[in-house]
Amino acid sequence: MPAITFAGAGVTYEGTTVLSPLDLELRERRIGIIGSNGSGKSTLVRMINGLVEPTEGTVLYDGTSPASDGRAVRRRVGFVFSDAESQIVMPRVADDVAFSLRRFKLPRAEVRARVEAVLERFGLADRAENSPHTLSGGEKQLLALAAVLVIEPDTVIADEPTTLLDLRNRRRIIRELDSLEQQLIVVTHDLEMLRGFDRVLCLNRGTLLYDGTPDAAIDTYLRLMDDPMDGEPL
Numbered sequence: 001m002p003a004i005t006f007a008g009a010g011v012t013y014e015g016t017t018v019l020s021p022l023d024l025e026l027r028e029r030r031i032g033i034i035g036s037n038g039s040g041k042s043t044l045v046r047m048i049n050g051l052v053e054p055t056e057g058t059v060l061y062d063g064t065s066p067a068s069d070g071r072a073v074r075r076r077v078g079f080v081f082s083d084a085e086s087q088i089v090m091p092r093v094a095d096d097v098a099f100s101l102r103r104f105k106l107p108r109a110e111v112r113a114r115v116e117a118v119l120e121r122f123g124l125a126d127r128a129e130n131s132p133h134t135l136s137g138g139e140k141q142l143l144a145l146a147a148v149l150v151i152e153p154d155t156v157i158a159d160e161p162t163t164l165l166d167l168r169n170r171r172r173i174i175r176e177l178d179s180l181e182q183q184l185i186v187v188t189h190d191l192e193m194l195r196g197f198d199r200v201l202c203l204n205r206g207t208l209l210y211d212g213t214p215d216a217a218i219d220t221y222l223r224l225m226d227d228p229m230d231g232e233p234l
């Protein structure tokens with residue numbers, strides 16, 4: 001698995017520390033990140049693909065700095081957001097998926113083959129010519145996942161991928177994420193999703209409160225949520 005290294009990496013905006021300096025090496029296959037709203041989860045995962053730059057320390061994705069060589073990192077790291085709608089860039093489903101491949105300069109036939117395969121995999125093949133905006137919420141999230149997997153990334157980061165979905169669609173997305181062979185880093189409030197994960201980090205107010213097994217991380221988180229002082233979001 002790729003090694004993601006945080007060396008004293010932290011983020012402070014105008015005197016407010018959003019993420020205290022962290023030292024971490026992430027090389028497990030399935031890593032979960034939990035914590036209340038505002039605890040710094042998105043900031044942490046966004047540093048991995050260069051969407052956020054550390055204001056101190058360094059982050060390296062398999063030896064490459066996302067801050068200085070974001071393009072190289074983003075060829076290997078796919079990122080799925082909770083709001084699938086915001087990731088739609090093209091007027092047709094197939095083109096939206098193909099758009100992810102533009103920077104790879106692949107032959108047309110290969111682009112077409114890869115797009116068809118991934119749409120097939122997610123049951124979207126018969127929607128290929130439709131507008132992405134006509135898809136249901138669950139289908140839009142599958143499309144977002146398809147647009148990430150078509151680049152054949154080494155790491156998939158999903159930031160609350162199930163938050164806006166109903167139960168059926170949540171379970172579908174969880175199943176799809178579970179079946180990935182790639183390294184997977186998921187920020188989630190779906191604690192059941194973390195069963196069987198290799199490592200779970202629990203953040204609280206911009207600091208790493210727990211780092212270890214899913215069960216112990218979830219215990220830590222639930223205890224925190226029951227604590228009237230510490231459970232308050234920032």
Ligand SMILES: Nc1ncnc2c1ncn2[C@@H]1O[C@H](COP(=O)(O)OP(=O)(O)O)[C@@H](O)[C@H]1O
Nearest residue numbers: 013018035036037038039040041042043044234
């Ligand atoms: N660009 C920014 N400028 C200032 N504050 C920010 C910025 N981005 C995030 N924050 C703040 O940092 C904190 C952590 O945000 P975030 O990482 O999005 O938390 P989470 O994903 O756990 O909800 C929040 O209080 C948020 O308001």
Ligand SMILES: [Mg+2]
Nearest residue numbers: 041042043159
């Ligand atoms: Mg977030």
